[in-house]
Amino acid sequence: MTANVMRDPGDVSAAQHRLHVVSFVAGKYVPVIFLFLLSIVIIAPMVWTFSTSLRKGKDSFTVPPKWLPTDFAVENYAEVFEKVPFGRQIINSTLITWGTVVGQLISAALAGYAFARLDFAGRDLLFWVVLATMMIPIQAVVIPVFIFLRNMGLVDTLWSLILPAVPTAFGTFLLRQYFLTIPIELEESGLMDGANQWQLFYRIYLPLVKPGLAVLAILSFNFHWNEFFRPLIFLIDNENFPITLGIFQLQGYMMTGSIAVVLAGVVMSLVPVILIFLVGQRYLIEGIMRGAIKG
Amino acid sequence: MTTAKGASDGGGLWHWLMQDTMDGLRRRRAILGYMFLLPTLLGIFIFTAGPVFVSFGLSLFRWNIFKPPDYVELANYERLLGDVRIAISFGNTLKFTVLAVATQVSIGLLLAMGVHRITQTAMRYYFRTAFFLPLLMSGAAVAVVMGYIFHKEFGPLNYYLGLMGVQQIPWKTSADWVLITIVIMSAWRNLGFTFVLFLGGLSNISREVLDAADVDGAQGFRRLWSVTIPLLSPQILFAAVTGVIGAVQVFEEPFIMTRGGPGNASRTAVMVLYEAAFKNIEYGYGSAIAVVLFLVILAFTLVQMWMSRRWVFYQ
Numbered sequence: 001m002t003a004n005v006m007r008d009p010g011d012v013s014a015a016q017h018r019l020h021v022v023s024f025v026a027g028k029y030v031p032v033i034f035l036f037l038l039s040i041v042i043i044a045p046m047v048w049t050f051s052t053s054l055r056k057g058k059d060s061f062t063v064p065p066k067w068l069p070t071d072f073a074v075e076n077y078a079e080v081f082e083k084v085p086f087g088r089q090i091i092n093s094t095l096i097t098w099g100t101v102v103g104q105l106i107s108a109a110l111a112g113y114a115f116a117r118l119d120f121a122g123r124d125l126l127f128w129v130v131l132a133t134m135m136i137p138i139q140a141v142v143i144p145v146f147i148f149l150r151n152m153g154l155v156d157t158l159w160s161l162i163l164p165a166v167p168t169a170f171g172t173f174l175l176r177q178y179f180l181t182i183p184i185e186l187e188e189s190g191l192m193d194g195a196n197q198w199q200l201f202y203r204i205y206l207p208l209v210k211p212g213l214a215v216l217a218i219l220s221f222n223f224h225w226n227e228f229f230r231p232l233i234f235l236i237d238n239e240n241f242p243i244t245l246g247i248f249q250l251q252g253y254m255m256t257g258s259i260a261v262v263l264a265g266v267v268m269s270l271v272p273v274i275l276i277f278l279v280g281q282r283y284l285i286e287g288i289m290r291g292a293i294k295g
Numbered sequence: 296m297t298t299a300k301g302a303s304d305g306g307g308l309w310h311w312l313m314q315d316t317m318d319g320l321r322r323r324r325a326i327l328g329y330m331f332l333l334p335t336l337l338g339i340f341i342f343t344a345g346p347v348f349v350s351f352g353l354s355l356f357r358w359n360i361f362k363p364p365d366y367v368e369l370a371n372y373e374r375l376l377g378d379v380r381i382a383i384s385f386g387n388t389l390k391f392t393v394l395a396v397a398t399q400v401s402i403g404l405l406l407a408m409g410v411h412r413i414t415q416t417a418m419r420y421y422f423r424t425a426f427f428l429p430l431l432m433s434g435a436a437v438a439v440v441m442g443y444i445f446h447k448e449f450g451p452l453n454y455y456l457g458l459m460g461v462q463q464i465p466w467k468t469s470a471d472w473v474l475i476t477i478v479i480m481s482a483w484r485n486l487g488f489t490f491v492l493f494l495g496g497l498s499n500i501s502r503e504v505l506d507a508a509d510v511d512g513a514q515g516f517r518r519l520w521s522v523t524i525p526l527l528s529p530q531i532l533f534a535a536v537t538g539v540i541g542a543v544q545v546f547e548e549p550f551i552m553t554r555g556g557p558g559n560a561s562r563t564a565v566m567v568l569y570e571a572a573f574k575n576i577e578y579g580y581g582s583a584i585a586v587v588l589f590l591v592i593l594a595f596t597l598v599q600m601w602m603s604r605r606w607v608f609y610q
Contacts, residue, residue: 032418035409039425042483046428048451049440061443065451111335118328119321126332133343135596137544139565140589141346143353143572143582148341167338197327226433228547229565233573244435248551251439259443266436273431281427288488289495 053263060260076264093242103166112175160234178212215287353582371583392542403489430487434547470560496530
């Protein structure tokens with residue numbers, strides 16, 4: 001776009017073209033810059049959490065905020081374990097979460113398969129009943145469930161969190177959808193080869209719904225690792241707490257004194273979910289979108 | 296199946312079941328179906344479906360630590376209607392729900408539309424990860440971290456606002472601000488969900504439809520309103536329904552950050568349920584609150600589903 005061209009009175013389109021280029025460039029880059037600024041605002045609290053968790057206790061809550069970890073006060077992480085039984089709580093969270101995930105995978109795979117591929121009287125009615133229970137929020141049942149668990153002597157044990165979480169209407173629905181996508185011809189050829197009903201399920205169908213199992217496992221892991229409401233009600237002794245309650249208690253102890261220690265606890269609680277996100281984000285995102293397909 | 300011959304003794308039953316015919320096969324598959332469903336159905340009956348009815352029943356009793364259960368008909372509901380604290384808490388929950396869902400859905404949509412236009416793989420990956428990360432945190436961790444970020448004197452947020460000339464905002468300590476603060480922190484976390492949902496929806500919209508809109512000269516706001524939003528309407532409905540269900544249950548954020556204060560300004564429906572049932576140990580009254588909460592969620596969901604017939608468009 002030289003001055004020569006511009007001077008040519010007959011060529012109006014060149015100026016117009018330049019205008020188009022400018023607005024095209026603006027239209028292309030302004031949103032990106034805006035997104036970029038917003039992404040910084042969204043990540044900032046996490047970066048601040050991490051760098052503050054490594055600052056020396058007494059000046060961890062001061063302004064101006066520092067963004068780079070400069071002190072490397074690793075002792076904050078050790079102090080978490082002195083203030084609350086954090087080692088015990090990590091084990092509790094792990095047992096509760098994995099117990100629930102494994103239980104859900106087994107029970108939902110069986111039920112999802114039954115609803116998708118087996119015929120029996122009352123199947124569709126039962127399916128609708130299961131589906132309807134997805135509408136029931138935990139708060140609507142928490143009082144009777146608590147009384148039941150107390151009568152069974154399970155309050156203040158990890159079982160009080162695992163057992164009620166294993167039956168999953170959502171997981172059953174999700175895996176049913178996956179089983180339905182598998183062509184029925186596979187089953188017929190399996191029967192020809194003399195497979196019995198259990199082998200059909202276990203050897204032929206189950207390996208083919210592995211992506212569905214991964215989606216359920218990851219969504220369920222995230223949900224139960226981060227749970228707060230049920231543990232708060234069902235557990236009493238902090239030796240039995242999961243880390244969400246541990247962090248809550250830690251925050252109560254430290255007030256605004258050394259927030260670095262509290263944030264060290266937060267950082268540690270995030271490690272497993274971030275690891276799982278890195279390995280299985282494909283399944284996590286698929287899981288979120290799966291839910292929306294059928295409204 | 297009950298009329299089957301030879302089912303009179305054990306061996307006959309076995310034979311009846313294992314018969315190498317289509318009937319035998321059908322019977323085996325039916326039995327297997329019931330067996331496979333047993334753990335889930337039994338569990339749902341004990342821990343979800345049954346307790347819903349028990350909650351309704353309990354709400355008709357007065358039952359606290361001092362006395363055995365006492366049938367009081369609708370007294371708990373009468374008390375609930377006259378309880379100012381409950382009215383305030385349900386009001387707060389309602390305000391929070393409307394604001395939080397509107398924020399989550401609208402900003403999530405904008406972010407998704409922005410990122411959808413980016414073609415560079417690395418940049419897409421960066422934005423997707425950045426917007427999604429907060430969703431991995433527990434509500435408890437978010438409440439703890441944000442409690443510090445929103446601190447009036449030492450919080451980083453007020454520090455930077457101060458640099459821009461804004462006076463220190465009492466985010467957590469003023470009744471006018473505290474709900475907005477909780478809306479901001481919950482939007483911060485849940486944006487990742489709506490964003491990923493809408494991004495997936497956008498990538499499912501066929502190229503031809505958007506090209507056709509281009510040819511017809513639909514651009515900017517018009518294109519957003521008459522092309523993009525209708526095509527994304529199933530995802531928007533899903534985000535709205537699940538967003539409302541989640542928002543009505545808001546608990547950790549105010550419970551950990553403000554304990555419901557100042558006064559009752561951030562007390563929510565689930566908080567009063569928790570306090571009634573598990574701090575004051577009034578199971579009957581708590582159940583009445585639980586029933587009302589359940590009916591509110593149910594009503595919200597049904598109304599949204601019903602209205603959606605008029606605006607949701609399946610491609």
